[in-house]
Amino acid sequence: MTQAWRMVARSHGGPDVIAREAFDPGLPGEGELLIAQDAVGLNFIDTYYRSGLYSAPLPTPLGAEGAGHVAAIxxxxxxxxxxxxxxxxxGLGAYATHRMVRADQAVRIPDAVTTQDAAAMMLKGMTSCFLAEDILPLQPGQFALVHAAAGGVGSVLxxxxxDKGVIVIAHCGSPEKAATVEADRSLSGPLEGLASxxxxxxxxxxxxxxxDGVGKDSWAASIASLRRRGMMVSYGNASGAVPPISLLELSRGGSLYVTxxxxxxxxxxxxxLARTAERLFDRMARGVVNTVIGQRxxxxxxxxxxxxxxxxxxRGSTVLIP
Structure with a gap:
């Protein structure tokens, strides 16, 4: 095996704390696979571990999403x-040429899907799957507001x-990004006026x-956009963590739900995991969702x-190539 290396955060901070280091992945133990990686997916959650918003021991191996071929069992x-x-x-450690994972956390990639597409899609696609399918049983004709609709998760969600018949109102940070989103209505502009x-x-x-994967900046607009007994799904912190909220705020908003x-x-x-991946690859095969790798x-x-x-x-997904 060629020399393995990975990118880690040696301390918490900005992108400059990311460093390259050589490492020995060793041989897989009981129930493990060693993957020689072809591509790695970039996600906002990676920045949370780098900055220290999400805690992990230092030096922190970065990245959750990667794809390649089994090198050892x-x-x-x-x-x-x-x-x-x-x-x-x-898990963590995807920013690497080689990655040791538990076999029960690995997903077999269909022949029709490339490893780059899988690395670009798996985390975002499986996130979109549980958001759309498992949190609330949405019916055709219901309304959804999707923030950051041109981003990694948004472009899949x-x-x-x-495809489920939900009427989607998309919001993006710029008119240029909004123009790329095929929603029922694709909006941009200040968050202050979005709810109206x-x-x-x-x-x-x-x-x-x-x-809402934006977080702090969009919280007020999101809450104000919901119907009585509507569901607020806060799944990311791109603009920072949502500050502590009052339960009375949810009551005044119309007996709202938050997850x-x-x-x-x-x-x-x-x-x-297998069921979620199956549903994602089904949508990919049917052309419901398409992998858009905006940059490498x-x-x-x-x-x-x-x-x-x-x-x-x-825009879309970003992949890192070892």
């Missing part, structure tokens, strides 16, 4: 063979919802559900990729 593993095309989107526009588009009622979900709680068992960076340039992501200069 540990004792007790069944269902995988050396050379199989696989991906993993849970919008067509997924529309949403009310107008829904006949004064408000939307049934809001999908702060993470993918890991929706793929907590091998069966849940060398893995060694991970700091540059983080800067572009945090400056809102990326």
């Amino acid at each position: 540990g004792p007790g593993v069944v269902g995988f063979a050396v050379g199989d095309k696989v991906g993993c989107a849970v 919008v067509p997924w919802l529309r 526009v949403v009310r107008e588009l829904t006949g004064g009622r408000g939307v049934d559900i809001v999908y 702060r979900p993470t993918l890991y709680d929706y793929v907590a068992t091998p069966q849940e 960076f060398a893995l060694a340039d991970a700091a540059e990729a983080h800067r572009a992501l945090e400056a809102r200069q990326t």
Whole structure:
């Protein structure tokens, strides 16, 4: 095996704390796979671990999402063979040429899906799956507001919802990004006026559900856009963490529901992971969702990729190539 290396955060801070280091992945133990990675997915959650918003021991191996081929198999593993095309989107350590994962956290990638597409899609696609399918049983004709609709999750979630017959109001940070989103209504502009526009588009009622990966900056607009007994789904912190909220705020808003979900709680068992991946690959095969790789960076340039992501200069998905 060639020399393995990875990108880690040696301290908490900005992109400059990301450093390259050589490491020995070793041989897979009981129930483990060693993956030689072809591509790594870039996600906003990576910046949370780098900055220290999410805690992990230092130096912190970065990245959750990667895809490649099985290089070695540990004792007790069944269902995988050396050379199989696989991906993993849970845990840390994806920013690496080689990655050791538990076999029950790996997903076999269909022949029709490339490893780059899988790395670009798995975390965002499986997140979109549980957001659209598992949090609330949305019916055709219901309304959803999707923030950051041109981003990694948004660009998958919008067509997924529309395939279900949900009426999607998309919001983006710029008119240029909004123009790329095929929603029922694609909006841009200040968040301060968004709720009034949403009310107008829904006949004064408000939307049934809001999908908000922006966080602090969009919280007030999201809450104000919901119908009575609507569902607020806060799944990201791109603008910073949502400050503490009062339960009375939810009462005054119309007996609102709020959830702060993470993918890991929706793929907590091998069966849940397999089912989620199956639904994602089905939508990919049917053309419901398409992988849009807006940019590629060398893995060694991970700091540059983080800067572009945090400056809102990326579109669609971003992959890092070892």
